[in-house]
Amino acid sequence: MQFLEDKVIAVTGGGRGIGRATAIDAAKAGAKVVVADYGVEMDGSEPSSDVADDVVAEIKAAGGEAIAIANDVGSMAGGNAIIEAAMDTYGRIDGAVCVAGNLRERMLFNMSEEEWDEVIRVHLKGTFSVYRNAAAIMRKQDGGGSLIAFTSGVWALGSIAQPNYASAKGGIVSLNYSTAVAMQRYGVRSNVIAPVANTRMSANVPGGLAETGEPEDISPMAVYLLSDQSKEITGQVYTVVGKRISVWSQPKEVRSMFTDERWTPASIHERIGTTIKHEELDMFTIMKEMAARAAAVKAAEESAGTV
Numbered sequence: 001m002q003f004l005e006d007k008v009i010a011v012t013g014g015g016r017g018i019g020r021a022t023a024i025d026a027a028k029a030g031a032k033v034v035v036a037d038y039g040v041e042m043d044g045s046e047p048s049s050d051v052a053d054d055v056v057a058e059i060k061a062a063g064g065e066a067i068a069i070a071n072d073v074g075s076m077a078g079g080n081a082i083i084e085a086a087m088d089t090y091g092r093i094d095g096a097v098c099v100a101g102n103l104r105e106r107m108l109f110n111m112s113e114e115e116w117d118e119v120i121r122v123h124l125k126g127t128f129s130v131y132r133n134a135a136a137i138m139r140k141q142d143g144g145g146s147l148i149a150f151t152s153g154v155w156a157l158g159s160i161a162q163p164n165y166a167s168a169k170g171g172i173v174s175l176n177y178s179t180a181v182a183m184q185r186y187g188v189r190s191n192v193i194a195p196v197a198n199t200r201m202s203a204n205v206p207g208g209l210a211e212t213g214e215p216e217d218i219s220p221m222a223v224y225l226l227s228d229q230s231k232e233i234t235g236q237v238y239t240v241v242g243k244r245i246s247v248w249s250q251p252k253e254v255r256s257m258f259t260d261e262r263w264t265p266a267s268i269h270e271r272i273g274t275t276i277k278h279e280e281l282d283m284f285t286i287m288k289e290m291a292a293r294a295a296a297v298k299a300a301e302e303s304a305g306t307v
C-alpha cells in the first residue's frame with residue numbers, strides 16, 4: 001500500500017520549487033494530483049500555464065496521474081476553481097497543499113499599500129481560498145482530509161525588509177490553529193511546514209542561508225502529513241530543512257505578574273524587568289550572524305578581485 005494510494009491531492013505553487021517536488025512525490029506515492037500554478041515571476045507578473053503543464057507532463061511520463069490548472073490563488077474564485085477541478089476530474093479532494101507564494105521586499109517605512117496587499121493576498125488569502133473551499137467538501141466526505149500550509153521561520157522571528165511576507169506567514173500559522181480546532185470533529189486536519197530550500201525564492205538572502213537543502217528534502221514531510229499514517233497529527237508547525245525536521249512549540253504565556261491594586265505605569269515599571277524578564281528577539285542574534293556572513297563573502301570577493 002502506497003502512502004497516498006487512491007487519494008486526490010491539490011498542490012498550489014505546484015509548478016516550481018517546493019510545490020513541484022511535492023506534486024511529483026505525491027504522484028509517486030500514488031495520488032492523483034491537481035498541479036495548480038499561475039506560472040508567475042517572483043513579483044507575481046507574467047502568468048503562464050507552462051510551469052503547471054510541464055509538471056503534469058513529468059508526472060504522466062513517470063506513469064502517474066495529474067491535471068494542470070493555471071490560476072491565481074489569491075481570489076476566492078481561484079481557490080474554488082482548484083478544488084472544483086479536483087472534484088470534476090477525480091470526484092473527491094483528500095488533501096490540499098498551499099505552497100504558492102510571491103515576494104515584494106521593502107523596509108516598513110517605504111512599503112506601498114500595493115506591496116503590502118499583494119503579498120498578504122497571495123500568501124494568506126491564497127491559503128484561505130483553498131482551505132475554505134477544500135474544507136467545505138472534506139467535512140462531508142468519508143475520510144475527512146488533510147490541509148497543509150506553508151509558512152516561514154520569519155512568522156515568529158520577524159524579517160527586516162519583509163513586513164508584508166512575515167505578517168502573511170504569521171497569519172497562516174493562526175489560520176492553521178483555527179482550522180485544526182474547528183475541523184477536528186469532521187476528521188479534517190491542518191498542519192504547517194516552514195521550509196528552507198534552494199529555490200528562486202531563497203536565492204537572494206544577503207550572505208546566503210546558514211542551513212539549507214533541496215525542495216526534495218521538504219516533500220516527504222508533506223506526503224507524510226497528507227497520508228492516513230499521520231491522522232493523529234493536527235495543528236502543528238514544522239521546520240523542514242535538509243536532513244532536519246523540527247517541531248515548533250505551541251505558543252503560550254510564559255511568565256505573569258500580579259498586583260493587589262490596579263496596575264499603574266509606575267508599578268509596572270518597578271516590577272516588569274525582574275518579574276516578566278523579557279527574552280531578546282532571536283532575530284537580533286541572527287542579524288549579527290547574517291552581517292558577519294555577508295562581510296566574509298564581500299572580503300572573499302574583494303581578495304579574489306571579482307568586485
Ligand SMILES: NC(=O)c1ccc[n+]([C@@H]2O[C@H](COP(=O)([O-])OP(=O)(O)OC[C@H]3O[C@@H](n4cnc5c(N)ncnc54)[C@H](O)[C@@H]3O)[C@@H](O)[C@H]2O)c1
Pocket residue numbers: 012013014015016017018019036037038039040041042044051071072073074098099100101102122126150151152153194195196197198199200201202
Ligand atoms: N525556499 C525557501 O527557502 C523558503 C523559505 C521559507 C518559506 N518558503 C515558502 O515555501 C513556499 C514555496 O516557495 P518556493 O521557494 O518553492 O518558491 P518558488 O518561487 O520556487 O515557487 C512558488 C510558486 O508559486 C507560484 N505562484 C506565485 N503566485 C501565485 C498565485 N497568485 N497563484 C498561484 N500560483 C502562484 C509561482 O508561479 C511559483 O511557481 C512559499 O510559500 C514560500 O514562502 C520557502
